[in-house]
Amino acid sequence: MKSIQIGKTDTFQKRQIAILGSTGSIGTQALQVIEEHSDLYEVYALTAHNNVGLLIEQARRFQPDVVVIANEAHYTTLRDTLADLPIKVYAGADALNEVVEAEPIDMVLASMVGYAGLRPTMNAIRAGKAIALANKETLVVAGELVTQLAIEHRVPILPVDSEHSAIFQCLAGEGHNPIEKILLTASGGPFRTWSMEQLQHATREQALKHPNWDMGAKITIDSASMMNKGFEVIEAKWLFDVAPEQIDVVVHPQSVIHSMVQFADGSIKAQLGTPDMRLPIQYAFSYPQRLSLSSQRLDFSTLSSLTFEQPDPVRFRNLALSFEALKHGGNMPCILNAANEVCVSAFLKERIGFLQMSKVIEQTMEHTTFIPTPTYEDYVATDTAARRIAEEMIAKNG
Numbered sequence: 001m002k003s004i005q006i007g008k009t010d011t012f013q014k015r016q017i018a019i020l021g022s023t024g025s026i027g028t029q030a031l032q033v034i035e036e037h038s039d040l041y042e043v044y045a046l047t048a049h050n051n052v053g054l055l056i057e058q059a060r061r062f063q064p065d066v067v068v069i070a071n072e073a074h075y076t077t078l079r080d081t082l083a084d085l086p087i088k089v090y091a092g093a094d095a096l097n098e099v100v101e102a103e104p105i106d107m108v109l110a111s112m113v114g115y116a117g118l119r120p121t122m123n124a125i126r127a128g129k130a131i132a133l134a135n136k137e138t139l140v141v142a143g144e145l146v147t148q149l150a151i152e153h154r155v156p157i158l159p160v161d162s163e164h165s166a167i168f169q170c171l172a173g174e175g176h177n178p179i180e181k182i183l184l185t186a187s188g189g190p191f192r193t194w195s196m197e198q199l200q201h202a203t204r205e206q207a208l209k210h211p212n213w214d215m216g217a218k219i220t221i222d223s224a225s226m227m228n229k230g231f232e233v234i235e236a237k238w239l240f241d242v243a244p245e246q247i248d249v250v251v252h253p254q255s256v257i258h259s260m261v262q263f264a265d266g267s268i269k270a271q272l273g274t275p276d277m278r279l280p281i282q283y284a285f286s287y288p289q290r291l292s293l294s295s296q297r298l299d300f301s302t303l304s305s306l307t308f309e310q311p312d313p314v315r316f317r318n319l320a321l322s323f324e325a326l327k328h329g330g331n332m333p334c335i336l337n338a339a340n341e342v343c344v345s346a347f348l349k350e351r352i353g354f355l356q357m358s359k360v361i362e363q364t365m366e367h368t369t370f371i372p373t374p375t376y377e378d379y380v381a382t383d384t385a386a387r388r389i390a391e392e393m394i395a396k397n398g
């Protein structure tokens with residue numbers, strides 16, 4: 001482990017962080033946080049799926065011990081370009097799974113997109129690494145397995161999703177006070193006020209314009225369809241050990257309140273702030289401490305009103321499907337996720353319409369074999385089967 005000397009006797013160990021998905025929106029902001037607090041944190045490993053150009057740039061700047069590119073086609077480019085630096089270079093899914101086990105790593109930021117996050121996150125937990133979790137699909141697909149594994153290995157899972165970070169912040173100092181209700185706020189996305197007729201013709205470009213948050217394509221489409229909020233309901237269930245009935249979604253278009261917790265005495269705590277993902281990333285890194293952050297502050301003299309609405313499960317069917325999947329349990333959320341990944345990819349390629357996504361997801365949930373208590377292998381098989389069935393449904397509907 002690398003260390004720096006403070007005074008004559010104390011040795012302060014910088015926290016070694018591995019970032020899975022370093023070229024994405026969360027990954028790049030995490031690097032900003034590390035740069036701003038380079039006295040506390042150091043990058044041990046960076047991994048990316050495809051964006052080799054940015055990965056090279058990041059490797060030069062942050063000098064990690066290891067870099068991994070998942071897409072093996074980029075391996076030689078990466079190795080040759082970094083040949084002058086003492087950085088170990090690997091490629092492929094297996095390398096990605098193994099890198100998280102490296103002894104010096106203290107914390108793994110899981111910020112890759114989708115189902116691909118599951119295996120490396122589970123490996124990191126088994127290796128005893130603290131997890132900063134941005135990849136919500138990990139808990140959507142296999143929440144029971146992952147949280148159980150974390151308990152077994154006494155590994156904390158620190159939420160990076162802004163809503164869950166807000167809930168986590170509201171729970172600070174509450175000891176064992178039980179949660180009565182979680183009020184999960186949602187911006188409502190770009191189609192909050194659209195009619196069914198308008199949604200029918202919603203385009204890829206319109207869906208990619210989120211009013212408050214600047215994020216990657218997959219999560220932006222999920223936000224427009226409110227699948228993101230459905231996933232967050234499932235994520236909240238596993239992170240905070242509550243029943244589906246204890247989670248209410250509240251549409252709050254200004255995205256100032258990032259979520260709230262209601263306690264046994266009716267008291268509600270909320271966390272507020274400007275929409276800036278660096279805060280939840282940083283809080284996961286530094287918990288229970290708070291570090292300085294040069295973000296924009298909320299200004300109540302210009303903040304004229306905060307408004308709240310009920311979500312509409314008819315126009316945003318994905319939200320209702322998520323609650324259904326959660327209540328079914330077993331591999332149903334895994335089916336929901338696999339079908340959604342196929343649908344989002346098809347929608348981005350303009351192979352299906354916006355509303356068709358929910359239809360295909362619902363059909364996939366009906367047609368994929370239900371397993372009440374799945375093993376890891378069952379989840380892998382379910383993911384494959386559900387993807388195939390979703391593809392068939394898209395072919396039929398299209």
Ligand code: MG
Nearest residue numbers: 161162163232
């Ligand atoms: Mg979120």
